[in-house]
Amino acid sequence: MTRKPPMIGVWAMSGSAVAAEALGYAGYDFIVLDMEHAPNDPPRTLGLLQAVAGTPSSAVVRLPWNDPVIVKQVLDFGAETVMFPYVQNAEEARKAVAATRYPPEGIRGFAGMSRATRYGGVKDYARRAVDGICVIVQIETQKALGNIREIAAVPGVDCIFIGPGDLSADMGFIGQPGHGEVQKVLADAAARCAELGKPCGILAANAAQARDYLAYGYSWVASGSDLGLLMSNARSELATLRSA
Template sequence: MFHDRLRAGEPLVGGWVALSDPAIAELTAAEFEFVMLDTEHAPNSTETIANLVRAVEAGGSVPLARAVDNDVGAIKRLLDVGVRGVMVPMVESDAEARRAVEAAKYPPEGNRGVAGTRASGYGRDLDSYFETANEETVLLVQIESANGVDHAEAIAAVEGVDALFVGPADLSATLGCFRQFDDSRFTDAVETILAAGEATDTPVGTLGATPESVERFAAMGFDFLVAGVDQTHLIRGNQEIRAAADRTLRES
């Protein structure tokens, strides 16, 4: 089961989908163990995410989603449409991590509201879903700031936090070295987060937008990775094929 594999720190590789077309989600799902669907920096409604979840499932992968923020309603609505886990951005303290856990878990572990939704077969399987959801859905929290780094071990130690996730763009920006991933301020922060994960037996992942950054982050010791973003793949692919066409036309 995916939740067991993530919690065990298996070297999982996922894809990232920000665009709203279900075909893109389905294509992405065919290549990865999980797909992260974005609502924080993408204009995806709950209805759109529900259709993307269906597409990821059709593609044979596990749908996860990033919430717009650490909000009980945002987290609840994502879980209700059937994602198998939620990632919460910009978590900076153990108190914020506990708030995310409470939003993601049914009582007595949390305060997630109960209803017959897609996640429970629209209510047909509500009893069994209620019994298993706390165990089988995962919660990832993002460390994206200096404050988050300072409290990384306390965050990782919160019961119900299944994984930490480094947001490299925001983390480097808040540290004053935007996208300078070889800068010591960034690498030292990553080492602190990885140490927090090791101390608490909590896996740590990140996102590499290009093959080069995937290789760089893998070498730093992350447990799992998101490899690329849908829109970046489109940009890179279009640029590469255009460059090949230009070269061929000049040479002919």
């Protein structure tokens, strides 16, 4: 993601390339293509990347796990911004970064004929690739928050994502990311990222919550998802029709 903050995006949960493409034309700065909690395997993610590529939005791929095999595939598909879930400490952050770098800096395997290289059309891709890759690590527990300084200091970690859902569960408020105690921790996390000089992002349930997060100092916020927008509008429309 190259735009200046604050940036507004949306989560793509449906697995639909048509929906992802439509959202890309809606005016969002970025679309998060979710492989962790959505039916998106590597081949489907390739299609989603191709769909978003033709729009003004940028694609962020949220990986299913800190797995170098999946990272290698997604990067070869042309993903440039990748988000690693459940990073607990600096060692796991270093593992994430290493998966995005070619040797000797990392362990990414090389494939010359890939979408990332424009099928061999990008000159010196192997040497230039690192300049176009953004690594986001997710902090989702109180333990990880305690290690945020060490995680942020890992070379190659470009951005921090605070996961309100899992963090609220870890705090004993599962399903309640809007709880006052959770919100205090989220606000503090944004302040700590600012002190560390790291951009930070978060997922909001709706526009009102997104505005609160931006006020806390988050650099980018994803507000809702394709399925959430679909269902909220469908329910509203149906309720209006039935009431008439």
